[in-house]
Amino acid sequence: MPRTDATLQLFEREIDAWRIRKKDSSERKSYDEVFNQQNLMRIYKLFSDGVIDRFDFPISTGKEGNVFRASTLKGEHLAVKIYRTATSTFGEMAKYIQGDPRYFRVKTKNKNRLIMIWAEKEYLNLDLFYRVGVRVPKPIAYHANIIVMEYIGSDKEPARQLRNVTLDDPEEISRKILNYVKLGYQKANIVHSDLSEFNVLMLDGEPVLIDVGQAVLKEHPFAEEWLERDVSNVARYFRRYKVDIDVKAELKEIRGK
Numbered sequence: 001m002p003r004t005d006a007t008l009q010l011f012e013r014e015i016d017a018w019r020i021r022k023k024d025s026s027e028r029k030s031y032d033e034v035f036n037q038q039n040l041m042r043i044y045k046l047f048s049d050g051v052i053d054r055f056d057f058p059i060s061t062g063k064e065g066n067v068f069r070a071s072t073l074k075g076e077h078l079a080v081k082i083y084r085t086a087t088s089t090f091g092e093m094a095k096y097i098q099g100d101p102r103y104f105r106v107k108t109k110n111k112n113r114l115i116m117i118w119a120e121k122e123y124l125n126l127d128l129f130y131r132v133g134v135r136v137p138k139p140i141a142y143h144a145n146i147i148v149m150e151y152i153g154s155d156k157e158p159a160r161q162l163r164n165v166t167l168d169d170p171e172e173i174s175r176k177i178l179n180y181v182k183l184g185y186q187k188a189n190i191v192h193s194d195l196s197e198f199n200v201l202m203l204d205g206e207p208v209l210i211d212v213g214q215a216v217l218k219e220h221p222f223a224e225e226w227l228e229r230d231v232s233n234v235a236r237y238f239r240r241y242k243v244d245i246d247v248k249a250e251l252k253e254i255r256g257k
């Protein structure tokens with residue numbers, strides 16, 4: 001049964017409580033932005049469409065958006081990422097939209113429009129990665145500036161970022177990540193473009209790539225440069241484990257030439 005007016009009121013009270021618990025004023029401000037009237041209407045649509053039944057807890061307050069754990073009526077966990085309109089870095093975002101063949105005709109002047117394109121792009125990118133077997137959260141739905149995807153974590157807590165775990169077999173994990181880069185590039189023509197220890201989660205010892213909004217197709221004029229940056233980031237991070245990654249050789253392998 002979809003949510004009724006009474007349960008919607010309950011939801012608003014819940015988020016008020018989260019807001020109050022946030023001592024940090026910048027975080028509180030981000031709640032005001034993310035739960036503005038327009039976003040609440042969009043969240044209600046996800047409730048009434050039966051995509052989600054409730055919000056469980058906030059996972060992350062980032063620069064551009066907030067991530068929450070949510071649940072379905074059946075009790076399955078999901079992650080909901082909501083982009084905030086007011087504080088996004090639009091100049092940066094435009095760079096990753098313009099030049100992507102999927103968005104050649106888009107005029108990116110309007111902030112609201114840009115943010116919706118970004119959310120759509122993130123959803124489509126997740127789908128591209130997911131289909132070719134790159135381990136990313138399974139895309140579930142998107143609506144306006146909101147993306148619903150598979151939740152990566154345990155019942156109690158979200159999976160930790162790569163930077164916050166100690167790996168038993170770093171070599172193997174680095175191989176898996178680089179293999180995902182190759183799979184994405186060769187099978188889906190896509191480059192993550194923001195790959196780092198911040199955007200890899202570790203779930204039951206396995207790497208999961210996240211945060212794919214900025215990923216671009218190979219045809220983007222900066223795709224090769226950003227591919228190189230991705231691989232260099234992986235190499236840089238794994239140096240702390242004394243894993244030696246030859247960036248040039250890896251790039252050759254990924255590009256297949």
Ligand SMILES: Nc1ncnc2c1ncn2[C@@H]1O[C@H](COP(=O)(O)OP(=O)(O)O)[C@@H](O)[C@H]1O
Pocket residue numbers: 059060061062063064065067079081137149150151152153158159161198199210211212
């Ligand atoms: N599907 C997910 N499941 C669990 N946690 C997630 C999921 N997606 C994002 N997160 C958490 O939220 C944080 C921010 O998400 P991310 O997509 O990297 O956005 P940004 O870096 O732009 O704020 C991640 O570092 C991770 O801790």
Ligand SMILES: [Mg+2]
Pocket residue numbers: 198199211
């Ligand atoms: Mg991130």
